[in-house]
Amino acid sequence: MYELLQAIILEADFDSPEAEQKIRQLLQGSASGAMNTVAESGHSYARRFAEAGLTPAGRLAEQIGGLTQ
Numbered sequence: 001m002y003e004l005l006q007a008i009i010l011e012a013d014f015d016s017p018e019a020e021q022k023i024r025q026l027l028q029g030s031a032s033g034a035m036n037t038v039a040e041s042g043h044s045y046a047r048r049f050a051e052a053g054l055t056p057a058g059r060l061a062e063q064i065g066g067l068t069q
Contacts, residue, residue, distance in 0.1 A: 038067070 013019060038045055048066040051058030062068050 014023075045067050048058070048062050049068075052062035052066065052068075053059075
C-alpha cells in the first residue's frame with residue numbers, strides 16, 4: 001500500500017494541460033456526492049445537529065460528522 005501511495009504522489013503529472021481539468025472534475029464529483037448524502041439523510045443530520053446542543057458527546061459527533069464538519 002505504501003509503495004502504491006508513493007508511486008501516485010511522486011509519479012503523478014500535475015503540470016500537464018489536462019491535470020487541472022481532471023482534478024476539478026474529481027473535486028466536483030466529490031462535492032456532488034457529499035451534497036447528495038446530505039439530501040438523502042437530512043433527518044440524520046438534523047437529529048445530530050439538535051443533539052449537539054444537549055450533550056458534549058452530541059456536540060462532538062456533530063463536529064466530526066455533521067453539518068458543522
